[in-house]
Amino acid sequence: MSNPNPEARTTPVSTAATEAGEGQKKTAEASLLADAWRSLRKNPWFIISAAILLVMLAMAIFPQLFTSEDPRACFLERNRQTPSAEHWFGTDIQGCDYYTRVIYGARNSIAVGFIVSLGVLVISLILGLVAGYFGKWVDAVISRFTDMVFAVPYILGALVFLNVIPTRGVREVAMVLIIFTWPTMTRLMRGSVISAASTEYVTAARALGAGHVTIMRRHILPNSLGPVIGYATVFIGIIIGAEATLTYLGVGLQLPAISWGLQLSDAKPYLTSFPHLLVFPLLFVSLTVFAFMTLGDAVRDALDPKSKKK
Amino acid sequence: MTRYIIRRLLQFIPVILISTLIVYALVFAIPGDPIRALAGDRPMSDAVREQLRQQYNLDDPFFIQYFKYIWGVFTAADFGTTFQGRPVLDIIQQRLPVTVTLALVATAIQAVFGVIAGILCTIYKDRFIDRLVQVSTVMMVALPIIAIGFLLQLVFGLNLGWFPIAGNREGLVSYLLPAFTLASVSTGIIARLLRGELVDAMQSDYVRTATAKGLKRTRVIGRHGLRNAMIPVVTFIGADLASMLGGSIVVESIFNLPGLGEQVYRSISGQEGTVVVGIVTLMVIFFVVINLLVDLLYGLLDPRIRYE
Amino acid sequence: MTETTTTSGTPLLEVRNLEVEFRSKTGVAQAINGMNFTLHAGETLAILGESGSGKSVTAQTIMGILDMPPGHITGGQILYRGEDLLTMGEEKRRKLRGMNISMIFQDALSSLNPVLPVGWQIAEMFRVHRGFKRKEARAKAVELMQKVGIPAAEKRVWDFPHQFSGGMRQRIMIAMAIALDPDVLIADEPTTALDVTVQAQVMGLLKDLQAEHNMGLILITHDLGVVADVADKIAVMYAGRVMESADVFEIYARTANPYTKGLLESIPRIDGAGERLRAIPGLPPPLTDMPAGCPFSPRCEFATELCTAERPALREIVPGHRSACHYAEKIYAMSAEGTEEARA
Numbered sequence: 001m002s003n004p005n006p007e008a009r010t011t012p013v014s015t016a017a018t019e020a021g022e023g024q025k026k027t028a029e030a031s032l033l034a035d036a037w038r039s040l041r042k043n044p045w046f047i048i049s050a051a052i053l054l055v056m057l058a059m060a061i062f063p064q065l066f067t068s069e070d071p072r073a074c075f076l077e078r079n080r081q082t083p084s085a086e087h088w089f090g091t092d093i094q095g096c097d098y099y100t101r102v103i104y105g106a107r108n109s110i111a112v113g114f115i116v117s118l119g120v121l122v123i124s125l126i127l128g129l130v131a132g133y134f135g136k137w138v139d140a141v142i143s144r145f146t147d148m149v150f151a152v153p154y155i156l157g158a159l160v161f162l163n164v165i166p167t168r169g170v171r172e173v174a175m176v177l178i179i180f181t182w183p184t185m186t187r188l189m190r191g192s193v194i195s196a197a198s199t200e201y202v203t204a205a206r207a208l209g210a211g212h213v214t215i216m217r218r219h220i221l222p223n224s225l226g227p228v229i230g231y232a233t234v235f236i237g238i239i240i241g242a243e244a245t246l247t248y249l250g251v252g253l254q255l256p257a258i259s260w261g262l263q264l265s266d267a268k269p270y271l272t273s274f275p276h277l278l279v280f281p282l283l284f285v286s287l288t289v290f291a292f293m294t295l296g297d298a299v300r301d302a303l304d305p306k307s308k309k310k
Numbered sequence: 311m312t313r314y315i316i317r318r319l320l321q322f323i324p325v326i327l328i329s330t331l332i333v334y335a336l337v338f339a340i341p342g343d344p345i346r347a348l349a350g351d352r353p354m355s356d357a358v359r360e361q362l363r364q365q366y367n368l369d370d371p372f373f374i375q376y377f378k379y380i381w382g383v384f385t386a387a388d389f390g391t392t393f394q395g396r397p398v399l400d401i402i403q404q405r406l407p408v409t410v411t412l413a414l415v416a417t418a419i420q421a422v423f424g425v426i427a428g429i430l431c432t433i434y435k436d437r438f439i440d441r442l443v444q445v446s447t448v449m450m451v452a453l454p455i456i457a458i459g460f461l462l463q464l465v466f467g468l469n470l471g472w473f474p475i476a477g478n479r480e481g482l483v484s485y486l487l488p489a490f491t492l493a494s495v496s497t498g499i500i501a502r503l504l505r506g507e508l509v510d511a512m513q514s515d516y517v518r519t520a521t522a523k524g525l526k527r528t529r530v531i532g533r534h535g536l537r538n539a540m541i542p543v544v545t546f547i548g549a550d551l552a553s554m555l556g557g558s559i560v561v562e563s564i565f566n567l568p569g570l571g572e573q574v575y576r577s578i579s580g581q582e583g584t585v586v587v588g589i590v591t592l593m594v595i596f597f598v599v600i601n602l603l604v605d606l607l608y609g610l611l612d613p614r615i616r617y618e
Numbered sequence: 619m620t621e622t623t624t625t626s627g628t629p630l631l632e633v634r635n636l637e638v639e640f641r642s643k644t645g646v647a648q649a650i651n652g653m654n655f656t657l658h659a660g661e662t663l664a665i666l667g668e669s670g671s672g673k674s675v676t677a678q679t680i681m682g683i684l685d686m687p688p689g690h691i692t693g694g695q696i697l698y699r700g701e702d703l704l705t706m707g708e709e710k711r712r713k714l715r716g717m718n719i720s721m722i723f724q725d726a727l728s729s730l731n732p733v734l735p736v737g738w739q740i741a742e743m744f745r746v747h748r749g750f751k752r753k754e755a756r757a758k759a760v761e762l763m764q765k766v767g768i769p770a771a772e773k774r775v776w777d778f779p780h781q782f783s784g785g786m787r788q789r790i791m792i793a794m795a796i797a798l799d800p801d802v803l804i805a806d807e808p809t810t811a812l813d814v815t816v817q818a819q820v821m822g823l824l825k826d827l828q829a830e831h832n833m834g835l836i837l838i839t840h841d842l843g844v845v846a847d848v849a850d851k852i853a854v855m856y857a858g859r860v861m862e863s864a865d866v867f868e869i870y871a872r873t874a875n876p877y878t879k880g881l882l883e884s885i886p887r888i889d890g891a892g893e894r895l896r897a898i899p900g901l902p903p904p905l906t907d908m909p910a911g912c913p914f915s916p917r918c919e920f921a922t923e924l925c926t927a928e929r930p931a932l933r934e935i936v937p938g939h940r941s942a943c944h945y946a947e948k949i950y951a952m953s954a955e956g957t958e959e960a961r962a
Contacts, residue, residue, distance in 0.1 A: 045448065144321070144324065144325060147325050148324075148325050148328040148329045148332070149332070151325060151326075151329040151594050151597050151598055152329050152332055152333060152590070153553065153555065153556020153557075153559070153593065153597075154556070155557070155559055155560060156333075156556055156559060156574065156590055156593070157332070157333070159559070159574070159575065159578050160333065160336045160337060160578055160586060160590070161336055163578045163579065163581070237452065240454075241454030241455070241456070241457075242454075244454060244456060245454065245455065245456050245560055248456055249559075249560070249563060249575060250579060251578070251579075264456065264460075271460075271463065271464070271468070272468060275464055275468070278460055278464070282456075282457050282460055282461070285454055285456075285457060286452075286453050286454060286457040289452055289453065289454050289457075290448075290452035290453060293451065293452040294448060294452055297448075513685075514728065515723060515725060515728040515729040516729055516730060516731040516732065518683055518723070518729070519723060519730065519731070519791075519794075520731070521683045521715070522681050522683050522715060522716065522720065522721045522723075523715065523716040523720075523742065523743060523746070523794070524712050524713060524714070524715035524717055524746070524747060525712075525716075525742070525746055526712065526746075529746070533734075533742075534731055534734075537731070537733055537734065538731070538732070538733055541733070611733070612732075612733060613732070613733055613778040613780070614732060614733075614778070614780050
């Protein structure tokens with residue numbers, strides 16, 4: 001999880017409805033969305049990732065649909081079995097059915113992803129909007145503060161912080177991840193706002209005497225959201241990877257919680273003898289992360305009129 | 311230019327101070343007895359405890375403690391000592407080469423593979439090679455780093471047995487798998503970034519001019535297209551080198567490489583606060599300085615950028 | 619300059635029945651439908667037309683820098699000293715580019731490489747085509763920059779394009795294009811992006827250089843004013859076809875094509891004070907959906923059923939004056955009359 005590169009991805013959405021009135025603007029936005037949807041439906045990456053995500057989300061919300069076994073029903077006498085017709089993914093060290101464990105692992109991982117991404121999105125929208133719109137010293141203060149947190153590698157910050165929290169659940173892990181990961185998206189939002197704020201219709205709105213809040217809400221926010229929304233989806237994937245990494249390193253979720261990261265962590269000593277213990281949770285983490293990132297990219301491309309040409 | 315550098319350096323002072331302060335606070339200002347935190351679960355005599363209190367100026371107010379520490383770092387390269395009395399600088403000196411080697415090998419890998427892939431994509435745009443590279447870079451960018459690490463360990467380490475999967479006893483060869491792991495995400499990003507830039511550049515007016523000058527296609531791409539398209543790529547590679555130190559924590563843990571990242575991880579679990587603070591402070595300084603250098607590099611590569 | 623024009627022997631450049639189309643998912647656009655012209659040494663041919671008339675595509679096709687795909691050359695020949703460029707080997711053709719046939723583009727700022735010094739870009743011509751060493755090539759670059767009138771060329775040789783003014787940048791483009799003393803110079807709207815005062819200077823420079831090197835100059839423009847000053851011959855293009863071609867004075871005095879007539883009436887004239895300017899009604903036909911007959915017929919005041927049914931060929935009306943119009947003689951007679959009236 002090296003730092004995902006926001007600058008490279010930044011392609012501010014220019015708007016179709018530049019000097020149009022409010023009514024026209026609505027239709028222009030609607031057609032932009034319809035356009036986006038049309039191009040998404042044709043994008044195979046979008047279809048694949050959306051399908052994977054639907055399955056993963058169903059797994060997270062209704063794991064009972066996928067398995068009738070209890071993930072905590074473990075019998076030492078059947079431990080460390082390799083995959084078979086009875087136990088599709090084999091059994092783990094404690095003799096739990098590994099398929100059931102992996103299915104039940106989806107919930108915690110995806111929950112952390114969603115909570116963190118939502119939290120970071122809220123912070124980024126507020127800070128990015130304020131910094132990008134007001135500029136000058138407000139921007140300077142927020143940007144420098146962002147730089148400072150950005151300079152601390154988030155895996156490191158989270159490691160240090162989580163290490164001193166004795167009991168760590170989804171809430172704690174999510175909180176800490178939010179604290180250390182918000183700068184990337186905030187920078188993206190700020191850049192997006194700056195390019196939206198420098199457009200002529202904003203100048204025009206300002207000349208007509210519109211208030212700050214109105215301009216931000218009506219003109220800037222809708223036009224700067226595109227890349228940020230796409231990135232927020234990508235970000236869910238990044239965070240699911242980060243949670244698994246932290247838990248694997250021993251500072252994330254703790255037993256008796258069930259999570260892919262914990263399964264990876266438990267499996268590490270058996271890398272050579274029982275690789276299936278590693279392969280299955282790894283496969284699920286990878287698929288989920290892949291699906292979120294690909295979906296986010298597809299959405300961002302679809303919302304960005306300029307990227308379509310390529 | 312000089313004025314710009316000075317101004318950027320001045321701006322960086324608060325960034326460095328506060329970033330390191332955040333880390334310092336995390337380690338030393340947590341509720342409870344910091345000495346207990348320092349010692350972890352190990353028993354400690356009162357004499358040692360008193361000595362440590364003195365050494366870390368723990369009887370001073372928090373900010374004074376911090377400033378005394380950071381003053382020591384910048385004036386005397388004094389990163390404190392471990393609980394056992396070993397200078398943290400000593401540990402850093404011992405471990406730094408491993409991490410630097412890892413980061414440099416990874417940077418070389420991502421630069422070479424990413425750039426070649428990006429060029430191939432542009433030359434064979436919308437053909438099979440382009441599609442193949444695009445699909446693989448999507449995978450590379452989207453797979454979590456631990457997944458890639460384990461995958462490489464399983465396939466190339468265990469099944470094929472080509473590379474060692476842990477430690478660094480076999481010299482440079484043992485750095486290959488970890489470096490590929492650390493480089494994978496960025497290789498994908500570089501390939502995609504360069505493809506986008508180069509495709510744009512190849513459609514630009516100045517490349518049309520270069521063709522009209524009667525240059526060979528290789529020269530048109532190499533001298534005129536790439537020269538422009540590489541600007542964001544080079545800055546990305548630079549900026550990525552800065553964030554690699556953070557990524558090294560995970561990779562070094564997976565592959566048991568005795569570098570700074572693995573040391574930080576171990577010290578965090580072992581609650582050796584001084585080591586953590588020392589190494590992290592160093593990493594933050596690296597990060598900030600590399601980013602400044604990247605900014606300046608950008609100006610060298612693109613003559614249109616003016617520093618004021 | 620007309621004195622040096624030789625109409626005998628093999629022309630420098632001859633374009634015969636050139637056809638170019640652009641293919642995309644949505645359809646086929648006929649960018650050029652049978653382009654014909656000849657160019658001799660020392661001669662200036664102006665290709666005149668609105669945007670989308672195919673004049674830039676013609677230039678790019680001659681240069682061999684057309685993007686293919688989407689462009690496809692579907693027919694015709696481009697003869698350089700009697701040799702067909704379109705069937706020539708790629709390597710041979712590449713060597714002709716820049717060396718024998720070179721080109722100046724409209725927007726010098728985007729056409730010069732932004733990250734390479736201008737001197738380097740000029741010197742590159744000598745290094746690649748002539749194999750000059752770095753120092754020799756640099757000296758040549760300075761020399762050329764002085765020749766095109768860049769002050770303090772010695773000092774500015776390592777400056778970047780963005781550090782020059784628009785006119786100076788276009789001069790640098792010119793220096794690069796004439797570096798290897800080409801026979802044919804194609805100038806695609808060379809002054810459109812410049813201020814009016816600078817335009818005249820740059821055109822003057824082009825004219826001087828042409829006379830000095832006895833180059834054949836193809837001037838692509840939509841500006842009738844520029845044409846009158848510089849050109850020897852004019853080819854008026856409309857919807858990918860040549861509508862009329864003749865000597866410059868001939869066309870201004872007696873046009874034989876309704877489109878040219880419309881163009882001439884749409885520009886203000888110094889001697890025509892008080893006259894109302896007339897615009898040509900309507901728009902050019904979409905290239906993807908060309909009318910079966912004369913492409914100008916939907917907008918033409920003289921159009922008849924014949925015009926919408928049959929596409930007129932480009933034919934000689936009087937020696938050296940060709941027009942693609944069924945009623946060319948009628949228009950020719952009309953405009954000749956008009957000129958007499960104006961003189962009276």
